[in-house]
Amino acid sequence: xxxxxxxLDFCWLFFMEKVQGEMEIxxxxxxxxxxxxxxxxxxxxxxxxxxNCEDVGxxxxxxxxxxxxxxxxxxxxxxxxxxxxxxxxxxxxxKHARRVMGAIxxxxxxxxxxxxxxxxxxxxxxxxxxxxxxxxVYFKILTGVILEVLTEEYTKEFSPPEVQRxxxxxKTLICTHVTAVYKEVGWxxxxxxTMNPQVTAVAxxxxxxx
Numbered sequence: 703x704x705x706x707x708x709x710l711d712f713c714w715l716f717f718m719e720k721v722q723g724e725m726e727i728x729x730x731x732x733x734x735x736x737x738x739x740x741x742x743x744x745x746x747x748x749x750x751x752x753x754n755c756e757d758v759g760x761x762x763x764x765x766x767x768x769x770x771x772x773x774x775x776x777x778x779x780x781x782x783x784x785x786x787x788x789x790x791x792x793x794x795x796x797k798h799a800r801r802v803m804g805a806i807x808x809x810x811x812x813x814x815x816x817x818x819x820x821x822x823x824x825x826x827x828x829x830x831x832x833x834x835x836x837x838x839v840y841f842k843i844l845t846g847v848i849l850e851v852l853t854e855e856y857t858k859e860f861s862p863p864e865v866q867r868x869x870x871x872x873k874t875l876i877c878t879h880v881t882a883v884y885k886e887v888g889w890x891x892x893x894x895x896t897m898n899p900q901v902t903a904v905a906x907x908x909x910x911x912x
Contacts, residue, residue: 734871734874734875735871736813736868736871736872736875738814740864740867740868740871741813741814741868743864743865743868744810744813744868744869744872745810745811745813747852747856747859747860747865747868747869748806748807748810750856750859751852751856752803752807752810755799755800755803755804755807756796756799756800756803758803758851758852758855759796759798759799759800759802759803760789760790760795760796760799761851761855762799762802762844762847762848762851763789763795763798763799763802764786764789764790764795765847765850765851766843766844766847767780767783767789768786769847770840770843773840773843773844776834776835776836777794777798779792779794779795780792780794780795783795802844805822805826806848806876808822809822809823809872809875809876819875819879820879823876823879823880823883824879824883826880827879827880827881827882827883827884828883828887830880831883831884831887831889832887838880838881838884838889841876841877841880841881842873842877845873845876845877846873848873849869849870849873852869853866
C-alpha cells in the first residue's frame with residue numbers, strides 16, 4: 703500500500719467514525735429526547751444540588767474511587783489514597799470535584815440549547831480521550847454514581863419517578879455525546895489502562911446492549 707492510499711484509508715475511517723457517532727446521537731435524540739417539562743425538572747433539581755456543589759462532588763468522587771479503585775490510575779495526585787477521610791481532605795480531589803460539577807452545570811444551564819450541550823460535552827470527551835486517555839466506560843459509571851449520591855442526599859427532590867426518568871435521560875445524553883466523541887477521534891483502548899472486574903462487566907454490558 704503506498705502513502706496516498708494509506709492516507710485515503712485513514713481519512714475514510716475517520717469519516718466513518720464521525721458518521722457513526724452522529725448516528726448514535728441522532729438515534730438517542732429520536733428515542734430519548736427530553737421534553738421541556740423534563741428539562742425544567744433537571745434545572746430545578748440541579749439548582750438545589752449546585753448550591754452545595756463542592757461537598758456533593760467530593761461525595762461522588764469518594765464513592766466512585768472506593769467502589770471502582772481502578773479509576774484512580776488516571777489521577778497521579780491521589781491515586782495512592784485508600785482512606786475516604788484522606789480523600790475528603792485532599793485539596794486536589796476537591797478541585798477535581800468542582801471541575802466535574804462545573805461541567806455538569808454547564809450542560810444543565812444550556813439544556814435547552816442542544817448545540818451548546820454538544821459543544822460542552824465534545825470538549826470534555828476530547829480532553830479525556832486524547833489528553834488523559836480515560837476509558838470511556840468510566841463516564842457511564844461516574845454518571846451512575848452521581849445519580850446514586852444525588853438520590854441519597856436529596857431524597858425528597860430526586861425520588862419522584864418523573865425526576866428519576868428525567869435524570870436517566872440526562873445520564874444517557876452525557877454518555878452518548880461523550881462516546882460519540884471518542885469514536886470520532888478514533889479511540890482504541892489505551893494499553894496501560896487496567897480495569898477491575900466491575901468495570902469490565904459494565905463495559906461488556908454496554909457492548910451487548912448495542
